[in-house]
Amino acid sequence: MATMLSPDTQTQSKAGRFGAYGGRYVPETLMAALEELEHAYAEAKADAAFQAELDLLLKDFAGRPTPLYFAKRLTESLGGAKIYLKREDLLHTGAHKINNALGQGLLAKRMGKRRIIAETGAGQHGVATATVCALLGLECIVYMGEEDMRRQELNVLRMRLLGAEVRGVASGSKTLKDAVNEALRDWVTNVRNTYYILGSALGPHPYPTMVRDFNRIIGVEMRQQILGKEGRLPTAILACVGGGSNAIGAFHEFLSDLPGNDKVRLIGVEAGGRGKTLGDHAARFEGGVPGVLQGTYSYVLQDENGQVSLTHSVSAGLDYATVGPEHAALHDCGRAEYVSADDAHVMEAVVKLARTEGILPALESAHAVAECIRIAPNMPSHDILVINLSGRGDKDMGIIARELNIQGAQGH
Amino acid sequence: MAIQFQHHPGLVVYLSAGDTGLTPRESHAGHAGGAVDLSLTREIALAAIDAGADVIEIGVPYSDPLGDGPVIQRASERALLRGTRLVDVLALAAELRAARPQAGLVIFSYLNPILRFGLPAFVDAAAAAGVDGVLLIDMIVEEAGEYLAEMKRVNLAPIFLAAPTSPEERLKAIVEHSQGFVYAISRTGITGQQKDVETGAAALVERLRRWTHWRGLPIAVGFGISNAEHVAQVGKFADAAVIGSAIVELIERSTEEQAPEAVSRFIRGLFTQGLHRQHEVQALEQREPASL
Numbered sequence A: 001m002a003t004m005l006s007p008d009t010q011t012q013s014k015a016g017r018f019g020a021y022g023g024r025y026v027p028e029t030l031m032a033a034l035e036e037l038e039h040a041y042a043e044a045k046a047d048a049a050f051q052a053e054l055d056l057l058l059k060d061f062a063g064r065p066t067p068l069y070f071a072k073r074l075t076e077s078l079g080g081a082k083i084y085l086k087r088e089d090l091l092h093t094g095a096h097k098i099n100n101a102l103g104q105g106l107l108a109k110r111m112g113k114r115r116i117i118a119e120t121g122a123g124q125h126g127v128a129t130a131t132v133c134a135l136l137g138l139e140c141i142v143y144m145g146e147e148d149m150r151r152q153e154l155n156v157l158r159m160r161l162l163g164a165e166v167r168g169v170a171s172g173s174k175t176l177k178d179a180v181n182e183a184l185r186d187w188v189t190n191v192r193n194t195y196y197i198l199g200s201a202l203g204p205h206p207y208p209t210m211v212r213d214f215n216r217i218i219g220v221e222m223r224q225q226i227l228g229k230e231g232r233l234p235t236a237i238l239a240c241v242g243g244g245s246n247a248i249g250a251f252h253e254f255l256s257d258l259p260g261n262d263k264v265r266l267i268g269v270e271a272g273g274r275g276k277t278l279g280d281h282a283a284r285f286e287g288g289v290p291g292v293l294q295g296t297y298s299y300v301l302q303d304e305n306g307q308v309s310l311t312h313s314v315s316a317g318l319d320y321a322t323v324g325p326e327h328a329a330l331h332d333c334g335r336a337e338y339v340s341a342d343d344a345h346v347m348e349a350v351v352k353l354a355r356t357e358g359i360l361p362a363l364e365s366a367h368a369v370a371e372c373i374r375i376a377p378n379m380p381s382h383d384i385l386v387i388n389l390s391g392r393g394d395k396d397m398g399i400i401a402r403e404l405n406i407q408g409a410q411g412h
Numbered sequence B: 001m002a003i004q005f006q007h008h009p010g011l012v013v014y015l016s017a018g019d020t021g022l023t024p025r026e027s028h029a030g031h032a033g034g035a036v037d038l039s040l041t042r043e044i045a046l047a048a049i050d051a052g053a054d055v056i057e058i059g060v061p062y063s064d065p066l067g068d069g070p071v072i073q074r075a076s077e078r079a080l081l082r083g084t085r086l087v088d089v090l091a092l093a094a095e096l097r098a099a100r101p102q103a104g105l106v107i108f109s110y111l112n113p114i115l116r117f118g119l120p121a122f123v124d125a126a127a128a129a130g131v132d133g134v135l136l137i138d139m140i141v142e143e144a145g146e147y148l149a150e151m152k153r154v155n156l157a158p159i160f161l162a163a164p165t166s167p168e169e170r171l172k173a174i175v176e177h178s179q180g181f182v183y184a185i186s187r188t189g190i191t192g193q194q195k196d197v198e199t200g201a202a203a204l205v206e207r208l209r210r211w212t213h214w215r216g217l218p219i220a221v222g223f224g225i226s227n228a229e230h231v232a233q234v235g236k237f238a239d240a241a242v243i244g245s246a247i248v249e250l251i252e253r254s255t256e257e258q259a260p261e262a263v264s265r266f267i268r269g270l271f272t273q274g275l276h277r278q279h280e281v282q283a284l285e286q287r288e289p290a291s292l
């Protein structure tokens, strides 16, 4: 229950609390595994050899550092703040998810666990995990909602090519939340030999902290790069928020007490879906109340009886009923702001970025672009916006073509 | 009123409140908003108690039952489709208490419906309904400070689960904070049926005895206990057996008219094939009678 600690996310308690949020609400069977994971991660974190191995893979295999790109034509077209893109979309496998999958994959190997399970929504975390398992020679099982398998079929094919077993989940809304439930059921059953690579800054402690740490590199690079290019920090950083891993990865360096950090606005963009009614969106900070889902205490979209509600978003990766606990704490203390972008504006953002910059964003990342399009024109030209472009949109071409009525071979 | 096992081994029966199976009566099919008719769950619970169940675990349906296998998942889904809410489950508990003053009544739930109801409001309502104990499947001892304080305020028994994977110091804490009985999970896994009772169950109970012994706190074994043979096996090393999915599945397969009698027959079958009335074995058994 909410052990009321200070809402300062820097002072994280032993039990993995961010202010009142976080903690561990899991079946007892998992507790020994979570404690084992916590200790193994603490050891690995302090081990220079582990860090060096990860750094090398991030560089040579995944393609870090990613560029910070000045989006000149987008900036001119919006006529306000200067816009930069942090190009996580250029990473191997096409999204920031590889940062975390590499980190946890190495950790699993170090712990001697050879059976890997994961959940996936958009399929990017599933692909990243399948990739890392192929790289390290580990068995890989990915749980994915049947609705998500349908709308992100390309990623299903990629995972299978990489040697992973993709297990469809037919319960509930057949999306990310149901895939997490099924992965947790597998873990409870096979806990002794299985490592669960959770794909976002969610779930029971230590996952929210660990997944954030593996994505911190985004903000660390971003801060150095913008200082190098502009000699000053950005006015605001924009990132989409599903579970919250790319956003917390981009934000975290700016939460430290480095000079000027406190002036940088941090803006998380949730999925506004097709309307404000419960069930039509995934904007946890607009329609959710604090509760427990899948091991952590955070904002949860739920009805008045505590039943978790269905969600909707055009993007599978943001279509989720709760949000990482560190974001809940940042929301409550006001350090970060959370807004939402609806499906229609997201589609417009995809087209805008594609046609001004020649960059096709993932539907998830396009939420951050949509918010940028909304606010940039009203900002002075010396202001700087950095969008964390978390992934590329190849996986979404089917949905985008249908929504925008783009013709393929059959068309004229 | 307290949790008392009158048999050896004692019998705990789990029911998914609000589930009317695959063939509900017309009047029981899909309806939402307003009080929900839980008369079938009530009839089944009464039949179970009269057939010899010492404790009824009343399961609160939840949208995301991540600790449950397919049988209880399906039952929860059906109960939610009918609009079953925590308030309805508490009203059912009050009816059961009024009808059967001696039966043990435990609310079995995931945490979120309780949090949404409000923890203090929930324990007040549960105590007023005459509930004896509460079992929250996703609540571990480390997070339980506020929960335990509230439970204590109204004199409700918190029951925690112990797992085969729990190390010694966790078992100690789990026993320390449990009242009524402690729930030993028979295997690493979710709820659902199995062929045999795993040998790990006896080992876990033996490890738990180290901490329960001086208090005489009973140990119930659950998850996968499905028939008389399993119950008899559990009786060799534990104080009580919990039957869940097997009965929930029986209800799923029965018509509403048949369900109470089917459950009654199933439980009576456990007795004739293995369970013994406590007073019949007391003479043979050295063990203290299991009580709170």
Ligand SMILES: Cc1ncc(COP(=O)(O)O)c(C=O)c1O
Pocket (backbone or CB within 6 Å): A095, A096, A121, A122, A123, A124, A125, A199, A200, A201, A240, A241, A242, A243, A244, A245, A246, A247, A316, A317, A318, A362, A364, A365, A390, A391, A392
């Ligand atoms: C490209 C991309 N961005 C963002 C997300 C959302 O996840 P998170 O909020 O953890 O970054 C996903 C999830 O699938 C994704 O694929």
